[in-house]
Every structure is written in C-alpha cells, then in structure tokens.
Amino acid sequence: xxxxxxxxxxxxxxxxxxxxxxxxxxxxxxxxxxxxxxxxxxxxxxxxxxxxxxxxxxxxxxxxxxxxxxxxxxxxxxxxxxxxxxxxxxxxxxxxxxxxxxxxxxxxxxxxxxxxxxxxxxxxxxxxxxxxxxxxxxxxxxxxxxxxxxxxxxxxxxxxxxxxxxxxxxxxxxxxxxxxxxxxxxxxxxxxxxxxxxxxxxxxxxxxxxxxxxxxxxxxxxxxxxxxxxxxxxxxxxxxxxxxxxxxxxxxxxxxxxxxxxxxxxxxxxxxxxxxxxxxxxxxxxxxxxxxxxxxxxxxxxxxxxxxxxxxxxxxxxxxxxxxxxxxxxxxxxxxxxxxxxxxxxxxxxxxxxxxxxxxxxxxxxxxxxxxxxxxxxxxxxxxxxxxxxxxxxxxxxxxxxxxxxxxxxxxxxxxxxxxxxxxxxxxxxxxxxxxxxxxxxxxxxxxxxxxxxxxxxxxxxxxxxxxxxxxx
Amino acid sequence: xxxxxxxxxxxxxxxxxxxxxxxxxxxxxxxxxxxxxxxxxxxxxxxxxxxxxxxxxxxxxxxxxxxxxxxxxxxxxxxxxxxxxxxxxxxxxxxxxxxxxxxxxxxxxxxxxxxxxxxxxxxxxxxxxxxxxxxxxxxxxxxxxxxxxxxxxxxx
Numbered sequence: 001x002x003x004x005x006x007x008x009x010x011x012x013x014x015x016x017x018x019x020x021x022x023x024x025x026x027x028x029x030x031x032x033x034x035x036x037x038x039x040x041x042x043x044x045x046x047x048x049x050x051x052x053x054x055x056x057x058x059x060x061x062x063x064x065x066x067x068x069x070x071x072x073x074x075x076x077x078x079x080x081x082x083x084x085x086x087x088x089x090x091x092x093x094x095x096x097x098x099x100x101x102x103x104x105x106x107x108x109x110x111x112x113x114x115x116x117x118x119x120x121x122x123x124x125x126x127x128x129x130x131x132x133x134x135x136x137x138x139x140x141x142x143x144x145x146x147x148x149x150x151x152x153x154x155x156x157x158x159x160x161x162x163x164x165x166x167x168x169x170x171x172x173x174x175x176x177x178x179x180x181x182x183x184x185x186x187x188x189x190x191x192x193x194x195x196x197x198x199x200x201x202x203x204x205x206x207x208x209x210x211x212x213x214x215x216x217x218x219x220x221x222x223x224x225x226x227x228x229x230x231x232x233x234x235x236x237x238x239x240x241x242x243x244x245x246x247x248x249x250x251x252x253x254x255x256x257x258x259x260x261x262x263x264x265x266x267x268x269x270x271x272x273x274x275x276x277x278x279x280x281x282x283x284x285x286x287x288x289x290x291x292x293x294x295x296x297x298x299x300x301x302x303x304x305x306x307x308x309x310x311x312x313x314x315x316x317x318x319x320x321x322x323x324x325x326x327x328x329x330x331x332x333x334x335x336x337x338x339x340x341x342x343x344x345x346x347x348x349x350x351x352x353x354x355x356x357x358x359x360x361x362x363x364x365x366x367x368x369x370x371x372x373x374x375x376x377x378x379x380x381x382x383x384x385x386x387x388x389x390x391x392x393x394x395x396x397x398x399x400x401x402x403x404x405x406x407x408x409x410x411x412x413x414x415x416x417x418x419x420x421x422x423x424x425x426x427x428x429x430x431x432x433x434x435x436x437x438x439x440x441x442x443x444x445x446x447x448x449x450x451x452x453x454x455x456x457x458x459x460x461x462x463x464x465x466x467x468x469x470x471x472x473x
Numbered sequence: 474x475x476x477x478x479x480x481x482x483x484x485x486x487x488x489x490x491x492x493x494x495x496x497x498x499x500x501x502x503x504x505x506x507x508x509x510x511x512x513x514x515x516x517x518x519x520x521x522x523x524x525x526x527x528x529x530x531x532x533x534x535x536x537x538x539x540x541x542x543x544x545x546x547x548x549x550x551x552x553x554x555x556x557x558x559x560x561x562x563x564x565x566x567x568x569x570x571x572x573x574x575x576x577x578x579x580x581x582x583x584x585x586x587x588x589x590x591x592x593x594x595x596x597x598x599x600x601x602x603x604x605x606x607x608x609x610x611x612x613x614x615x616x617x618x619x620x621x622x623x624x625x626x627x628x629x
Contacts, residue, residue: 204499289599
C-alpha cells in the first residue's frame, strides 16, 4: 500500500510559502495567522498528508481520496471495521494509549439508549499543539473518522468538541460539517446506504480538565467539567446515559487512512503493538521546533538533535519532558529511547500526548517544576481533595522554595505529598500533577538543595526572584 | 435582550443538536459574551430563562470556565501564555513587558478601556512559542518588538 502513501500528493514545499492554503478556500473566513508548517525527510505523512493542500475545501478533500474510507466502511460489517482498527495497532493519541479498536468493542451491540461518538478536541496539555493543525488543515478527516467510528459501534450521532480558544478552528469545522451535509454525506440515508448519521460541532470555554473524557461529557451536557466515577465506563454509560465512544481528534483522523491503507500497512509503520505514526510537537529550547509526523518508535535523541535541529546557542541539553507536561522528565542520558507507549513506560515516563518539551542548561528545574504545578493548581476542578489540596500545597511549597525560603525537609515533603496524590482521584489530573513533580525531585535533588537556606536561585540574576522570609524550623 | 441574527440562528440550530436544552449552555454563553462583552446579570437571566435553568445553575457553570467573565473587559483581551513551552522561549519577558507597557496587571484593564491583560495557561501554540492571543487571534513566534507592533497597531 505504499502507492497510497505517494500517489497524487504534492509535498508541502512545492506549495511555496506556508500560507498558500487560502488560495483553495472558496468561502470567506476570518483573517487569522496560520501556524507555520515544517518538514523533515524522516517524516511519514499519514495524518498530516493533506496539510497545506487546501483540504478544508470539500472538493479538494474529495480529490485527495476524501470520503472514500467511509464508503468502504459502509460496505463492511461493524465487527470487521473494529477488527481492522484493532489489527492496525492504533492506540489513543490523547495520552493514555489505549487500543482504539478495543475501546470500540466495549460498546454494547444492543442498547435501549442512543449511542454516541464524541471527538475530543479540547487539546490543552502544555506542550501539545497537534489537533490544532488537524482541524486547521484537514477537518473533513476528523468528520470521516467520527463517521467510521459511528458505523463501527452502531451510533447515529457524533459530536466534535473543540476548545473555546480555538475559535477560528470552530469556524472551519462548522463550515466543513455544513458542506458535508450539503453533499448528503451526513444526515439521512448517507451514500444511499439507508443509514442515518448526524455530526455536530460543540465548543468549550476554557478548561484543561474538560479534556478528560468524563469531564468532557459533563461539559457537553452543559455543566461544570467535573469527572465522573468509573465504572461504569463511558462505553457503557456515557452521554445522557447512552453508550459513548470518546476518542482524541488525532486518533479519529488516523482511522480513514487505516481503512484505505489497510491495518497491515498501518501497523508496519510503527513498532509492535504501537501502530502507525504520531504528530510529535517539538517545543522549548530547540533550533527547529514544530509539529512533525514521525513513525511510532522513532528515537527521541534523533528527534531532538536531527529533526528538531538540536539545542541553539551552543547550550547543552538538560532535560526533556517527552509527552506533555504531565509526563515524568527524562535526563540527557535517558533519551536514547524509542518513542512508543511501551518503551517510554519502561524508561519510567510516558508517551502522553506527544508534546516533547526540551530544556537547555540555562533553565532552573525548580522554576520549571513550579510553573508546571501552577498550571495544575489553576486547572484542578476542585472535586477530589487530594488533587485540589495537593496541587495547592505543592504550589505554595515550590513558590517558597524557588524564592530561597525552602527547608531541607520540604524536598522530602514535596515527594511524599505527590506520592499520596497518585491514584486517589476520580480522574488522572491528580496523577498528572504528581508524576512530573516526583520525577523533578528524584532526578534533580541537588538542584533543589542548591536553593536551600535563603540562597537565591542560582539561575536567576540577583533580585529577579522576590525573596521570601525563611520559615522558622 | 437582543442578540445578533447570527447568534439567534446558531442558538436555534444548536438546540436541535442535543436531547437536552441545557447542552447548548457553554458555547452559547461564550458567543453571547462575545457580543455583549461580558456576562451581565441581564444576560445570565436571559440565558437561564431560555434554557429553563435557574440563574444559579448558569452562574455555577460560568465560574468554572476560564474564558467566561462576569466583569467587563477592554476592547482587546491580551492573553499572554507563560506556560512551560512559552516560558522556555521568553513568555515571561513578554508578560512583564505587557505589564510595564500597559501599566496593568493580571486581569487589569487600561483606563481608556482598550486593553485587558491576562496571564493564561497553555493556548496550544507550543511549537510556535512564545505566543499571545488577542481576543481570538493567535500571534506566534513573538519577540518584544513584534508584540509592540501588534499592540501599537491595535491602539490606532
């Protein structure tokens, strides 16, 4: 199926400047600055293959093999679709890495209540900016992915949830859905199959927590985004009590390519049990940051020094956060590792959402840990006490620590407190705050010690940090 | 309360998308806020009665979402990301520069009502950091000079 990869596709470079996409658009769209696209020879373009080619236009999308996958799926039995996705080795791109086909198979065949498919586009994990590019360049692929998921589980309604900050993407998505309805791809009797299928857009209003599946459902039901206890899992009891499949936007955008290219082709791109490619968002102290689509299992060291162009200004690598802010940090000697779910788990971290954040040696880890925990403290919904109180105390302690007011026992306390948050909350936000904090303390203990007893932060200019009084012992 | 035709059309459309009326609440509040500038008491009452909710139900939801506000903002809401990816590439310097330049702090508004400043969490521009969002527009790969240009351009 290599032909499928190569035929009829123009490379992004052949289009010249990055902002040429507008030439394909035949509808008025508010002016917005497009995120820059990057390219590297090691990239395997599957999800990103239509980027920069004007596929927001439905005619252009159809030219680029659009809506072929869903027609293929319509001719298949639901179980055959699920098996195809299972065999492809596709695992959830939102962060947990659960087998997508397996998730779909948990939805009961018979259900008294309507079944739903929910696309999670509430991308907010610091370090992650991939779904944004998919919505921006290839919104119909997400729609097609939702359609195939709906056919596989026997649902007639899908929702595509996009975070509130991404207003211009909501405009693009609403237009894409409207176009699909106008062509009869959505609505009653799609493609003459006798099946009905509706897909709707839904928007958020600023909340990291809503990216968690059960909070996402609460938000879509018009409530505060507070997680639900599991079991029952959404596949059995989800939106309005009906069975619900919830997948990340990148996961769903991968599905049409699997249907067309075949499970065998897709699984061979990656490593065993980690099929396909992934959009890796390289950010931080790098020469060439950007979103690159690389095969699963691509070496992290190569990703940083080759794809990302290495560390600028002749500085040395200090640490890497490999999968978004919630994943434990890796040291320079730990980065010779394949980027797939299982290998990173073995290395003591997680692949997470694919956000690779690179730190050079001018950065203070205590400050970085503080900024990370400030985020989780701000975003904790306050429902579970270990997370609400834990993130708040960690923020207080680290603020004091960074300002030179830390005590030696604080270092152990930070670790002890974090360890007691693990696994004690409804949703993984508590873990997401605790896991990186534990790793920062364990791997950079001497740097924490360098901040002790009123010493100013060794990385800041004198007076840059507001000094706080040292607490009495 | 009167909203634009586009708002009313979207509102009616969206009501047909869900089995419960309440589901339209979050996006509706955001679109309403975009038209009025903030979620006034009158607006909250209006939305509550349209969706057959209590005012308290609506306020409960408003207080949860960081983009929703019950206080008026300036014409341009300058949202500076200082989260990790932006911090590594100068997000904090941009935020400090904005504070000095505009003479306001977090969630402050300039006396002429032009700018509101906000330090925000990750806006999804990590690979193009540092980034600032003014209302809904992304400004990426910024330097202090580039940001000055953006802000000065808006002032005119």
